[in-house]
Structures are given as C-alpha cells and as structure tokens.
Amino acid sequence: MALLVIAEHDNQSLKAATLNTVGAAAKIGGEIHVLVAGSGCGAVAGAAAKIAGVAKVRVADAPHYEAQAAENVAELVKGLAGGYSHVLAPATSSGKNVLPRVAALLDVAQISDVVGVESADTFVRPIYAGNALATVQSADAVKVVTVRTTAFEAAGGDGGAAPVEAVAAGADLGLAQFVGREITKSARPELGAAKIIVSGGRGVGSSENYHALLEPLADRLGAALGASRAAVDAGYVPNDYQVGQTGKIVAPQLYIAVGISGAIQHLAGMKDSKVIVAINKDPEAPIFQVADYGLVGDLFQVVPELTAAVG
Template identity: 70%
Template structure:
C-alpha cells in the first residue's frame, strides 16, 4: 500500500522537514504520495513533485487551509487517508498539533517522534528525554507516524517528476478560526535547519544580554536559540526554545552559553556534530556532552571570541 506524507510549508515554499519525512517514508517500502494542503500553494506542489522518491502529489487548495489549523487539516487527512497504510509527518510544532487529532479520528495509536524504521510495523522512538530508545510495534491498520527530522537525512529536493493531482477540499470545520499570528522576523538561518546554532540560557541574565549572542551569531552565520529557562524568564520568544519541549535540532556546530544542561535541553541538541559549552560552573552537566568547553564568565568570554573572529575575518 502507498504511504502518505503530510507536507509542511508556508504556502510559498516546502519546508526542509518534509524532506526528512519523505526519507523516513522511503524506508516503509510503499509508493510515496505527498499531501499539500494550503491556499494558493501551487509553487509548493511543484516543489514537492520534484522531491526524490515522490510518486504523486495530492494538491488541495482552499482558503481554510492557509494556516494549517489542526481541525481543518486533520479532517482533510482523514478524508484522503483511506487508501494508505501509513500517514507520516515531520515531528514539528504543526504536526504535533495536527497528527494526534488524526490518530484520534482514525481510532489508532500515534507513533511519535521515531528515529528509526525497523519494518513497516516496527519503529524506534526515544523516551525519558532520549535516555532510552523504545522499539514499538503497531498492529493498527493505519500507522500514524511523526518523524524526528534530525534522525533521517533529507531526501534530495530534486530528482523526481511526480504527477500533481488536484483534490476537493473537505468542508471547513466550524468552531475554529484563524485570528492572528505574531512572527519573529530574522535574516538569520531558521533554527531547525541551521548548520550553526548559538544558544543562551538563564546565565545570560537578561533579554538585553542576548545581544552578545546576536553579534556572535551574525559573524558565524548562525541561528540563535535558547534554553527553556531563558524562555520562561522572558529573555526571548518561545520559538527560540531548544529542547524536549521546544525544537529538536542537530546542527554541525552547537554553542551553549550559560546553559547548565538540564535533561530536557540535552534531548533537543545532543545529536549536534560538535558541541561547545561556555559556563562558569565547571560541574555543569552540559560539559558531559560537550566536545569543547570553556569554564569562565560568559560576559568576558563572548567579547574575546568575537574579537578573535574579527581577526580571522581580517586575515
């Protein structure tokens, strides 16, 4: 049976997380179809049709899919999902909102945040903040699966020429409507796809002090993240949060500044290729997972690092 992948997008471009979901779906053995639901999203459909491994794109264009409201999107997925053995989505904020509703409507158990596919009905997923890997086998007729994007290399964005099939929209669900959104605008790379990330914790002391990270991030071409403690303290917005209850990332370089290393934060970044920790507490748990570390006052270390980067760029 074919596998249905739910595309994540902003009505203009396909999100990289979809490519990771396609890569995971490819290991399930069935033909891969991608559902693109949005408003004026023809460009996204064309991009999805080019992703390596995709055989068909199901396009649903209607105004009530513009903001991926869970109520509307879940109803559509259930309507479309009948012929599919698996319904797969990346484990992003959007999918965490939509897919449990899909599983409930189908009366099946969701298989969340998988990091490996052993067979069409058996998956590996982390539990206890990633300290234990559980092997899960599902007997449900339809498997509703979310994929930890850092665990699967992204499918090639080009290489296919899938057919695009337009489908009718499901009826708009009453009782839920989009009111407004507040977006953080930045010229820096997106946190979930950046190759370099510098994150601050409660040790930054204030929102104003995050300017030190901003300066260093601009010189490194990095995204800026934060621990839950820094977000809870109001230093930065929620979408900066890295961790079990935030974003799970695996950049080439992760710099943790003033972050003690709580388990829930480590769950979101410990798969990073190189981890650098800066903390004045030499017994901070973050040092146990760091490849390189600096024990010192971050308000002295960061300006020194910034100065050294200036010297390198001048040379």
Template identity: 60%
Template sequence: MTVLIVAEHDGAQLGVATLNAIAAAQKLGDVHVLVAGAGCLNVAEQVSKINGVAKVLHADAAHFAELLAEEIAPLVVSLAVPYSHLVAAASAFGKNIMPRVAALLDCSQVSDLTEIVDGKTFVRPIYAGNAFTTVQSDEPKLVLTIRASAFPAAVAGSLNAPIEAVAATPAQNLSRFVGRELTVSDRPELTQARVVVSGGRALGSAEQFNALLTPLADALGAAIGASRAAVDAEYAPNDAQVGQTGKIVAPELYFAIGISGAIQHVAGMQDSKIIVAINKDPDAQIFNVADFGMVGDLFEIVPELTEKLKSI
C-alpha cells in the same frame, strides 16, 4: 505499502522538515504527499519535483488557507483508506494535526521517530531523550511523526510526479485564524542551521543576551537559540527555545553558553555533532554532553572568543 505525507508549507514554500519526512518515508513504500491550502498549486509543483515522491494530492479550499488542524485532520482522514502509514514531520504543525488524525481513525500513533526499522517497527526517544525504545505495532494503519534532525532531507530531481486534485472536506468551523506574529531574521532557521549559539539564564538580561550572543553568531554565521529558562525570563523569543518543549536541533556545531544542562534542554540538542559548553560551574550538567568545555566567566570568554573569530 503506500505512505501519505501531510506537507507543511506557508502558502509559497514547502517546509524544510517535510523534506526530511519524505526521505524517511521512502523506507516504508511508495510516497504520496498531500498539499492542502488555498491557492498553493505552486507548492504542489515544488513537491512534485522531489526525488522519491510518486504522486502529489492537491486540495484547495479557502478554509485550508491557514492549515488549521481542525480543518486539515478530517481531510487526511477522508484520504486515508488506501494508505498503510500517515506521516508528518514532528514539528508544531505535525504534532498538532496527526494526533487528531489518529483519534478520528482510532489507530495508533508513533511519535518523534528517529529510525525506521521496517513498516511495523520504529525507534523513538523516551525519558527526554535519555533512552531510545524500539516499538512495534501490528495494526494495519499507523500514524507517524518524524524527527527531522534524524533523517537527511530529500532533494529535487529531474522528474515530475503527477499532481491529482482531491475533493476538499467541508469546513468544520471549530476554530478560526486570528493572527500570526513572526520573527523576521536574516539568520539561518534554527532547526536547519549548521551552527547554533544558544544562551541560558546566566546571561542575566535580554540586553546582555543580545550583546554577547549576537556578535558571536554573526562571526559564525549561526542561528541563535535559548534555553527554556532564558525564554521564560524573556531574554529571547519563544521560537528560539531549544529543548524537549522547544525545537530539536542537530547542527554541526552547538554552543551552550550559560546553560546548566537540564535534561529538558539536552533532549533538544544532544544530537549535535560538536557541542561546546561555556559555564562558570565546573560541575554543570552540560559538561556531561559537551565535546569541549570552557570553565570561566562567560562575560569574559565570549567577547574574547568573538574577537578571535573575527580576526581569522
């Protein structure tokens, strides 16, 4: 079997989640990677150096520049014939493109995989991560999205896979790129951070959210996350949201501060190696998944914890 992975990138650097997808896809067969974009040959060259990649397909056209799903999906479909599996990371990028690919091919999609048993059998979470189901399909072609946190990242090696130029599909002109607003930060990217400090609605305001969590995150070299309630209350930006409708994280250490532990939030962080919860409610649901819990006033506990960390 041969697998085609759709690479996520920003025109200069390959998206980290694609490395996890490459590592996962090696269990399915030979791995080919599609790098589409405008002037992104350097990204294709990065991909060619990754262990496990047998071939890189490079499609270059102006209408691929922003990786719009309406433009990329037809390209993937045009290349799909020799491949048994079409794969992307289960990021916003993959979730946007791959269902379109599956619909155009009229084949099944299996989403958010956490384990690959064999080429037809997969494990994925259901009920917001409270249970895992094993699914099987006998279809000759499958579309898959991979939960990055469930697999290691592929690494660069000493060999270069061949890069093959492929013909671009015509522009669909069904959508247009208007603009992009990015949060610029020196902190680790949320889904890749070893330590995550997340806050909830109990922090009370954006000012208090930043005043308490930023020093703690600085002391730990951590990324800052938030519950959906905190994001909805505008304490934190949308890209900080952790949970079923946000980002899935699995750091070595996760702080849940003032977070009640709703099932939707837990679905995004329950695979963390160590979970520390701080909440004044001893019956808060977050303590059901926490390895360590501190019951008390977070406005007293967090500053004290921060000072002790700074003194180490």
C-alpha cells in the same frame, strides 16, 4: 503499500521538514505520496513534485485550508487514509497539531517522534526526555507517525517528476477560525534548520547581556540564536528561541552553549548536534558531559574574546 506524507508549507514554499519526512518514509519502503492542503498552493505542489522518491502529489486547494487549521486538515486526511498503510508528518508544531486528530478519527494509536525505522510496522522513538529509546511495533491497519526530522537525511529537493493530482476538499468544519499570525522576521537562519546555533542560558544574566554578548558572535558565524528554557522563562528572549524538550529539537553542525548548565530537558533538544561547545564557569555543569569541547571560564570575558577571534 503506499505512504502519505503531509507537506508542511506556507502556501508559497515547501518547508525543509517535509524533505526529512520523505526521507523517513523512504526507509519504510513503498510508494510515497505527498499531500498538499492549502489555498493558492500551486507553487508548493510543484516543489513537492520535484522531491526525489515521490511518486505522486495530491493537492487539496480550497479557501478553508489557507490557514491549514488542524481540524480541517485532519478531516481531509481521514477521508484519504483508507488507501494508505502509513500517514506521516514532521514532529513540528504543525504535525503535532494535525496527526493526533487523524489518529483519533481513525481510531488508531499514534507513533510519535520517530527517530528510527526497523521495518514497516516497527519504529524507534525516544522516551524519558531522550535518555532511553523505545522500539515499538504497531498492528494498526494505518500507522500514524510523526517524524523527528533531525534524525533522518532530507530527500533530494530536485530530480523528481511526480504527477500532481487534485483531490476534492473536505468539509469546512468551522471549529476554529484564523484570526491573525505574527511572524518573526530575522536575517539569521531559522533555528530549526540552522547549521550553526549559539544558545544562551540563565548564566548570561539578563536580556541586555544576551543580546550584547551573543548577537555579535552569531553574526560572525552566520548562526541562529537559541536559548534554554530558563533564559526564556526569565524573559531574556521570546519563546520561539527555546531549544529543548518543550522547545525546538535541533541537530546543527555546531552548537555553542553559553551559560547553559545542561538540564536533561535542554539536552534532549540538542544532544544530537554534530559538535557541541560549552562555555560555563561551573566545571561540574552537566553540559560538559555531552560537550565535544568545554571551556570553564567567565562567559563575560570568554565570549567577547571568542567573537574577536572569529572575526
């Protein structure tokens, strides 16, 4: 039994989510192959070959994979899938874009957002915004699986020496055209991979308050900044800050929730954090039900004091 993991990358470096997906594949068992589809992506293939537990790296290097359009990558995976029992990808924006198309092309059911592996054909996934877990079994010849990366330990990024094999590129379907990409650059850690996250909610009151209160604390802690959907919808911060069911799923070592009430949709994105600290003036706020440490108080007084204490 061989498994195919679709690497997530930017043609220059391998994304950490791929290591977690390889970790999930190891739980299933079998020979793990990693597919790198891109353009000028030799460095990515080299990094993938070093991942512990990977038996082979397959590289499709062609100009029409430069933007990794989901339609073209799915067509490529369809042509390779016959040799595999499982096709896996991280449950990120990229993975959620590619794998449903792969499942449709193969005429199989997709198993989404897996958080546990019972056996080669049985998986655990959250339902009802993470309030329940479903154990699902698939009889499909090829299991198409997206992996919630926060639920699996990352495979080691060094120590492997897998052979790298070139594969023929699939057809350029021409269904989508890459126009441009706006990349947000920040000195802070990436939200999805940060060990410490400071998040703000509707309670911070405004965009100005969000930045004035939370940025100094995040800088002192070396933390990423996040937000609830309410804060994003109110325009306090951009959409890529959102943590929750419709945002990013995170599981840092420390999650500090400031002025966040704790709606189910937000809890679904951060309740697996190792330590949760909640600051809210409402003692009945649902966030306190999942918090390891809760502080009832005025965030406009508490957060500056906390920032000063950390310094």
